[in-house]
Amino acid sequence: MKNNYLKFRCLPKRIFIVVLFLVLFASCGNMKKSTYFYEAPDSIYNSSKFENLEDTLHENDLLSISVSSVNREAAAMFNTSNQVGASTTMVSGVLGQASGYLVDKMGNIRFPILGEIEVAGKTKQEVRDYITKALTDQKLLLDPIVDVRLLNFRVSVLGEVLRPNVFTVPSEKISVLEALSLAGDITIYGNKERVSLIREVDGNKILHHLDLTSSEILSSQYFYLKSNDVIYVEPRPSKVAESSVVRPWIPVALSAISLAVITIVNFK
Structure with a gap:
């Protein structure tokens, strides 16, 4: 009985150490996904050749x-x-x-x-x-x-951002990062590695995926937006899984684990 009691006293510490290890491991693994330009070196990124390209006018402008x-x-x-x-x-x-x-x-x-x-x-x-x-x-x-x-130079920002909206830009110049800042930035559930840009060119819709954790976006032709561009921030796969399948079962799983631990301690 005494041995069981000692095991029970040591169990929370062991669980704490395991949980702490898992948290630290997960945080290191998710740092790249959560940070803009992760580990990008100090350098000069030139996008000026795309900055001053003047777009042609269209119907409803x-x-x-x-x-x-x-x-x-x-x-x-x-x-x-x-x-x-x-x-x-x-x-x-x-x-x-x-x-x-x-x-x-x-x-x-x-x-x-x-x-x-x-x-x-x-x-x-x-x-x-x-x-x-x-x-x-x-x-x-x-x-x-x-x-x-x-007058109606506008961009739309949708998906996992704080304030999705359609924004008219009086200066007629805006980058993808500035557009995201107007929308309150990407939420913690947003996937910075997969931000979709929808652009109309000659009557055709072009879909391009941007990786905002990479410094390559700074010299990309898609860094500066054009009128009527649509930015869509996809949710992380973990959020989709959590909301659809995993999350409802978390309380059940925790209860089952607790019951199993108590049973092992009391009857071993």
């Missing part, structure tokens, strides 16, 4: 076109007409109202005096140059300055 000139009164007519409003979610997550020139299904916008202008398939710089030349050639303005911006 919302453009802001402002025109200025030495004759302010003459330029004013090009800044007030043919504008439409659209609801948009800003980077703060607040729903706001934006107004501009909406690209129709034919790929055109209606611009004052100049009429319909085909913009789909062109870059903002090409649209800017076209309007500037048209205003100058038709002697509508003297030395016009035209600025074209995309």
Whole structure:
């Protein structure tokens, strides 16, 4: 009986040591999966060749076109007409109202005096140059300055993040890491090794998987996002297994183990 008592007294310590060992082992194994750029060396990662690539305009893009000139009164007519409003979610997550020139299904916008202008398939710089030349050639303005911006540059962040949302980016430039930060970052259940990027190119949907634990993303063409990109953070396999099968059985398993330990101690 005394021997059984001593074994019972030593049992919690042994269990504690085993559990501690398992926790330390698991934490070391999961460090890579939980950390951005795990063990990446100090270096220079160049993604500038992709940073300044200007995307072409598409149907349903919302453009802001402002025109200025030495004759302010003459330029004013090009800044007030043919504008439409659209609801948009800003980077703060607040729903706001934006107004501009909406690209129709034919790929055109209606611009004052100049009429319909085909913009789909062109870059903002090409649209800017076209309007500037048209205003100058038709002697509508003297030395016009035209600025074209995309008002509905937006990205969607879904999956295992703190605040999934659609974010409109006024600066028209955002990286995948900045987009994740706007969504509150990846949760502890998110799989940083498998983040999906969905992008539309020439009417086709492209799916690409990103590994955010690798420093290669810093020099990737997918580091900077394009308008209408969708980021989806997959859950870790452990979470899926835990929620679907394992988790409901954990209390039962613990009870069975406790009962077995008590039985062994009392009857050995």
